[in-house]
Amino acid sequence: xxxxxxxxxxxxxxxxxxxxxxxxxxxxxxxxxxxxxxxxxxxxxxxxxxxxxxxxxxxxxxxxxxxxxxxxxxxxxxxxxxxxxxxxxxxxxxxxxxxxxxxxxxxxxxxxxxxxxxxxxxxxxxxxxxxxxxxxxxxxxxxxxxxxxxxxxxxxxxxxxxxxxxxxxxxxxxxxxxxxxxxxxxxxxxxxxxxxxxxxxxxxxxxxxxxxxxxxxxxxxxxxxxxxxxxxxxxxxxxxxxxxxxxxxxxxxxxxxxxxxxxxxxxxxxxxxxxxxxxxxxxxxxxxxxxxxxxxx
Amino acid sequence: xxxxxxxxxxxxxxxxxxxxxxxxxxxxxxxxxxxxxxxxxxxxxxxxxxxxxxxxxxxxxxxxxxxxxxxxxxxxxxxxxxxxxxxxxxxxxxxxxxxxxxxxxxxxxxxxxxxxxxxxxxxxxxxxxxxxxxxxxxxxxxxxxxxxxxxxxxxxxxxxxxxxxxxxxxxxxxxxxxxxxxxxxxxxxxxxxxxxxxxxxxxxxxxxxxxxxxxxxxxxxxxxxxxxxxxxxxxxxxxxxxxxxxxxxxxxxxxxxxxxxxxxxxxxxxxxxxxxxxxxxxxxxxxxxxxxxxxxxxxxxxxxxxxxxxxxxxxxxxxxxxxxxxxxxxxxxxxxxxxxxxxxxxxxxxxxxxxxxxxxxxxxxxxxxxxxxxxxxxxxxxxxxxxxxxxxxxxxxxxxxxxxxxxxxxxxxxxxxxxxxxxxxxxxxxxxxxxxxxxxxxxxxxxxxxxxxxxxxxxxxxxxxxxxxxxxxxxxxxxxxxxxxxxxxxxxxxxxxxxxxxxxxxxxxxxxxxxxxxxxxxxxxx
Numbered sequence: 001x002x003x004x005x006x007x008x009x010x011x012x013x014x015x016x017x018x019x020x021x022x023x024x025x026x027x028x029x030x031x032x033x034x035x036x037x038x039x040x041x042x043x044x045x046x047x048x049x050x051x052x053x054x055x056x057x058x059x060x061x062x063x064x065x066x067x068x069x070x071x072x073x074x075x076x077x078x079x080x081x082x083x084x085x086x087x088x089x090x091x092x093x094x095x096x097x098x099x100x101x102x103x104x105x106x107x108x109x110x111x112x113x114x115x116x117x118x119x120x121x122x123x124x125x126x127x128x129x130x131x132x133x134x135x136x137x138x139x140x141x142x143x144x145x146x147x148x149x150x151x152x153x154x155x156x157x158x159x160x161x162x163x164x165x166x167x168x169x170x171x172x173x174x175x176x177x178x179x180x181x182x183x184x185x186x187x188x189x190x191x192x193x194x195x196x197x198x199x200x201x202x203x204x205x206x207x208x209x210x211x212x213x214x215x216x217x218x219x220x221x222x223x224x225x226x227x228x229x230x231x232x233x234x235x236x237x238x239x240x241x242x243x244x245x246x247x248x249x250x251x252x253x254x255x256x257x258x259x260x261x262x263x264x265x266x267x268x269x270x271x272x273x274x275x276x277x278x279x280x281x282x283x284x285x286x287x288x289x290x291x292x293x294x295x296x297x
Numbered sequence: 298x299x300x301x302x303x304x305x306x307x308x309x310x311x312x313x314x315x316x317x318x319x320x321x322x323x324x325x326x327x328x329x330x331x332x333x334x335x336x337x338x339x340x341x342x343x344x345x346x347x348x349x350x351x352x353x354x355x356x357x358x359x360x361x362x363x364x365x366x367x368x369x370x371x372x373x374x375x376x377x378x379x380x381x382x383x384x385x386x387x388x389x390x391x392x393x394x395x396x397x398x399x400x401x402x403x404x405x406x407x408x409x410x411x412x413x414x415x416x417x418x419x420x421x422x423x424x425x426x427x428x429x430x431x432x433x434x435x436x437x438x439x440x441x442x443x444x445x446x447x448x449x450x451x452x453x454x455x456x457x458x459x460x461x462x463x464x465x466x467x468x469x470x471x472x473x474x475x476x477x478x479x480x481x482x483x484x485x486x487x488x489x490x491x492x493x494x495x496x497x498x499x500x501x502x503x504x505x506x507x508x509x510x511x512x513x514x515x516x517x518x519x520x521x522x523x524x525x526x527x528x529x530x531x532x533x534x535x536x537x538x539x540x541x542x543x544x545x546x547x548x549x550x551x552x553x554x555x556x557x558x559x560x561x562x563x564x565x566x567x568x569x570x571x572x573x574x575x576x577x578x579x580x581x582x583x584x585x586x587x588x589x590x591x592x593x594x595x596x597x598x599x600x601x602x603x604x605x606x607x608x609x610x611x612x613x614x615x616x617x618x619x620x621x622x623x624x625x626x627x628x629x630x631x632x633x634x635x636x637x638x639x640x641x642x643x644x645x646x647x648x649x650x651x652x653x654x655x656x657x658x659x660x661x662x663x664x665x666x667x668x669x670x671x672x673x674x675x676x677x678x679x680x681x682x683x684x685x686x687x688x689x690x691x692x693x694x695x696x697x698x699x700x701x702x703x704x705x706x707x708x709x710x711x712x713x714x715x716x717x718x719x720x721x722x723x724x725x726x727x728x729x730x731x732x733x734x735x736x737x738x739x740x741x742x743x744x745x746x747x748x749x750x751x752x753x754x755x756x757x758x759x760x761x762x763x764x765x766x767x768x769x770x771x772x773x774x775x776x777x778x779x780x781x782x783x784x785x786x787x788x789x790x791x792x793x794x795x796x797x798x799x800x801x802x803x804x805x806x807x808x809x810x811x812x813x814x815x816x817x818x819x820x821x822x823x
Contacts, residue, residue: 051375053511071304074378083371087311087364094314101307102377141373 002027002149002179003048007057010043017043019203021057025181025196031208032190032282033183035200036290041183042081044200045153048181049079062149075103078142078178081153082135088127092120092137096144103145111144114170132163139167143174150178156186164189187283194282201293211282218285219255219277223248227270234268239292246273251280251288304379308387312361316395323357324399326350331404331426354396355438359451362388362442367507369446381508392435393427400426413700413730417708420732424768433493433500440500443507444517482621483684483737483756483792487539490763492527499523536622540682543758544795552685553796555613560679561606561653564813565806592640592660599663601815602640603806607655607681617686617738617790619756620655624680627805629672635665655681661805666815669805677802684756686738686790693744693784696725705789706739707731707771713783723778727785729771734761736789743775744784758792 001024008021018040025031033041046052048059050066059066064073087095096115100106115122118136121129126137135155142150150171156164168189171180184190198208209217221238225246234241237254248269255261258277265272280288313320326346330336336346365374365384374384405422409415445451499519506516544550593600605625609618627635637659661669669675690705700710709729715722727741739754754771777783806813 046370049376051370071378071380074376077376079376081371081376084373084376085369085371086373087315089315090311094311098307098311099377101303101310102379 001025001060002029003059003061003181005044005048005057005059008044008047008054008059009056010040010047010052011055016203018047018054021200021203021205023198023205023208025179025198025208027179028177029195030180030182030190030193031196031198032187032194033181033198033200034187034282034286034289035183036293039200040203041200042083042153043203045079045081045151045181045183049077049151051079075105075145076148078145078147078150079153080138080142080151080155082155082157083153084138086126086134086138089125091123091125092129093122095126095137096140099141099144105145107144107146110146110174111140114140114143114174117170118166132159135159135163135167139170143170147175147178150175150180150182152180152182152184154184155182156184156189159186168193185286187286188281191282197282197285199286199289201290206289206293214285215279217253217255218280218288219252219261220280220284220288221248221250221252221255221261222276223265223269223272224274225265225269225271226273229269235264240288251292252277304383305387305390308365308374308379308384309391312364312388312391315364316357316361316391319353319357319360320391320395323350323353324395326353327396328399328403331400331422332407351434354435356448357395358392358435358438359442359445359448361391362439363445363447363451366446367443367511368513381511385504385508389439392439396435397427397431413708414702417700417702417730417732421730421768424732424766428766428768429493433497436497436500436504440503440516440520443504444513444520482536482539482682483619483758484536484539484543484621486757486759486763487542488531488534490759491534492531495527495530496523499527536682540621540795540797543684544797546758546760547792547794547796549793550796552613552687552794553683553798555611556618556683556685556796556798557610557612558607558618558654558681558683558798558800559610560800560802560807561608562807564808566604566606567601567806592638596638596660596662599666601661601663601666602658603661604656604658605679605807606653606657607679607800609654612685613687615688616793618654619684619686619738620681621684621756622682623655623657624678624682625657625659626678627669627672627675628678629675634672634675635661635669637661637665661815666805670810670815675805677805677807679800679802681798681800683796683798684737684758684792685794685796686756687793688788689736689791690789691787693786694727695784700728703729703787705736706787709771709787711785719776723776723783725775725777725783725785727771727773727775727787729787730768731771732768733766734764735759735767735769737792738790739771740788740790741771741773741775742786742788743777744786756792758795 003023003025005021005023008018008023009016010018021040021044023044033044035041043052047054048061048066050061050069053067061069062073062076064070069077087098090098092115096111100108100111114136118133118140120133120137120140126134129137139155152171155171156167159167164186172193180193182190194211196208196210197214199206225248229243229248231241231243234250235254238250238252241248241250248265252261255277258275261277262272262275265275326336327350330346330350336343336350365372365379365388367381369375401422403422404425405418408418408421413421441455442451445454500523503516503520503523506512506519593602605623607620607623612618623639625637625639626633627637638661639657640660641657690703692703692706692709694701694703694709694711696711696713698710700708702708707729708731709727711725711727714724714726716724725743729739731739735757737758738756775785802808804810804813805815
């Protein structure tokens with residue numbers, strides 16, 4: 001595992017930001033860390049990047065305890081966050097000159113290529129760049145040393161769709177073979193590349209799974225029933241149940257096959273006149289899970 | 298290049314790119330202030346520069362460290378392969394380049410222009426530009442920057458700190474003046490170096506804690522406690538403690554046995570208590586000085602002022618005896634009866650060869666005199682704290698001769714000037730610079746049979762280990778009526794032993810009342 005945490009926890013005052021987090025991300029995976037605001041995603045990212053010390057538990061990153069990451073380990077980890085503060089008065093040129101001397105594995109050719117593609121103004125101060133330009137500069141700063149692990153905390157936040165596409169295509173294009181843990185609310189851009197999903201709510205990791213397994217297990221279900229719905233008899237694995245007369249809509253989190261679903265419907269709601277089930281997009285999945293956890297809270 | 302040193306250079310280059318105008322300004326100002334008398338005096342530019350230099354320097358320290366703050370979760374450096382300790386070293390290097398190097402270079406060039414050797418010039422530059430008084434505030438500021446997240450927070454915390462200090466007001470007691478009193482005895486280093494060492498250790502620990510472990514709250518705790526502890530050390534250290542430390546460092550404690558001292562007179566000299574001219578002790582009367590007069594006046598009707606003097610009967614050849622402190626009390630059957638008020642200007646320090654080595658003045662109120670007169674078997678108990686100084690280096694220099702290095706004394710030269718308008722008309726200026734370990738005392742005397750002019754630097758017993766980075770100047774003017782080109786004898790002394798000597802004298806004023814009667818004033822004010 002490239003990332004493995006055991007009982008990771010962090011508390012700020014009385015607030016448990018992260019509780020007993022056990023996360024495992026295999027090498028080469030692109031894992032989307034999703035959850036509502038305040039779910040503990042950023043705190044988790046910061047602990048993995050050793051920006052923050054955990055109160056309990058430990059995290060192993062690239063096989064090393066995150067608290068003991070050496071300079072050499074750091075040369076293999078790219079960390080990018082929406083809230084990252086750059087040396088604002090440094091010019092773009094100055095910034096890359098500075099970064100070049102920090103990494104033994106810096107790929108000057110890749111830097112050059114990306115800078116050309118992103119059309120970054122060489123002499124402009126970082127603080128005077130637009131949000132998109134700034135993010136592009138940061139992105140080159142984490143891609144040009146060809147990291148083994150990329151920790152990306154809300155990298156797409158506040159960007160227009162065009163820039164989001166550009167950024168994602170570069171991440172995907174240049175980070176081949178790189179393990180990526182990305183937290184984002186812009187899930188549409190992640191859809192095509194995500195191999196794993198980890199969902200956090202209220203500081204806890206509710207599940208982590210491969211996209212295939214999730215796609216098979218989670219279904220958006222719409223059914224037209226002959227009789228009334230007995231809400232008390234609905235299975236706990238159905239989330240966000242909406243009843244509108246004979247129409248029943250929910251997210252089935254334990255879908256196996258249509259026959260099984262039919263049987264479940266028969267037990268709780270009687271005859272089903274019409275049944276439709278389809279796989280959820282990452283965005284829909286996230287929305288459904290967030291909604292469900294809000295209700296629980 | 299991309300080695301560990303490469304990281305240092307990368308951060309250093311980045312900071313130079315960002316802060317070179319400010320660094321250049323401060324470097325220039327400090328280079329100018331390294332030249333003696335260039336930025337001194339009372340004109341407005343000089344005053345402005347004297348205020349601006351420390352403020353700008355402090356600002357530079359804060360902005361450079363806050364560019365990559367430790368108290369942060371979002372700054373870029375935290376995500377890069379930059380070990381905290383390397384970052385700290387890079388920042389320290391930048392500050393050395395911006396703050397210390399310009400001073401050192403400027404002072405070195407100045408010394409060279411003065412005709413001093415390259416070695417002396419470099420040492421003078423280094424010891425004046427990067428001495429402890431300059432390094433410690435920078436270190437403390439770095440520690441402060443390490444526990445604050447930005448210049449704004451640092452400014453607010455500093456303001457709050459100053460406000461709290463002004464509101465609470467540090468408790469002022471007589472003991473707070475301890476270090477001041479101690480400094481006059483040569484043992485001041487015990488308090489001042491102790492506090493400086495604590496501050497340096499505290500600042501170092503804060504920097505280590507932050508840049509190595511990023512334990513901000515612990516570092517903030519240490520940063521808050523350190524000045525309190527350092528202040529407590531300064532405020533509470535007593536003479537006894539300081540001298541006990543000093544005694545424990547004596548090189549040859551047995552040498553104390555070679556010293557024979559006693560009280561100079563059979564009856565202590567009674568001071569002429571005020572303009573009232575009431576003292577009747579005949580030819581032993583001595584006029585009061587203004588400080589004594591005020592003390593006598595406060596003591597009220599019938600107060601008695603008198604002088605005690607310590608004389609050394611014999612000390613080892615060439616040695617000197619320094620008196621740091623005297624404790625005087627009246628006792629009867631080992632019981633304290635009265636402790637007379639010392640009206641000498643604070644601790645009286647003396648140093649001399651054979652002869653009078655110390656003179657102290659005391660005051661007894663009328664009530665105390667009556668109590669003493671009524672107590673049978675009263676004795677005067679004196680405990681003198683003494684230091685025996687041994688000559689360790691001596692050399693003779695001639696006025697006008699080239700400056701040279703004298704082992705144990707330093708780089709020295711003397712110049713003679715004449716001014717017929719003054720008496721005596723000739724002045725010999727002695728100028729010495731001693732880097733590193735300093736003598737406990739340095740004395741310049743005109744090598745002349747007819748005139749015995751002696752100038753000395755006050756004793757300072759700071760251990761050699763704490764003086765390695767010091768550089769001190771010894772500048773004196775010897776006035777003489779001799780013909781030009783006289784020779785000056787320079788002698789450096791080191792402390793051989795520090796010891797206490799107790800002297801017990803019967804009676805109140807040096808003998809039984811019948812021999813040395815109490816003669817109080819009838820009035821204490823005109």
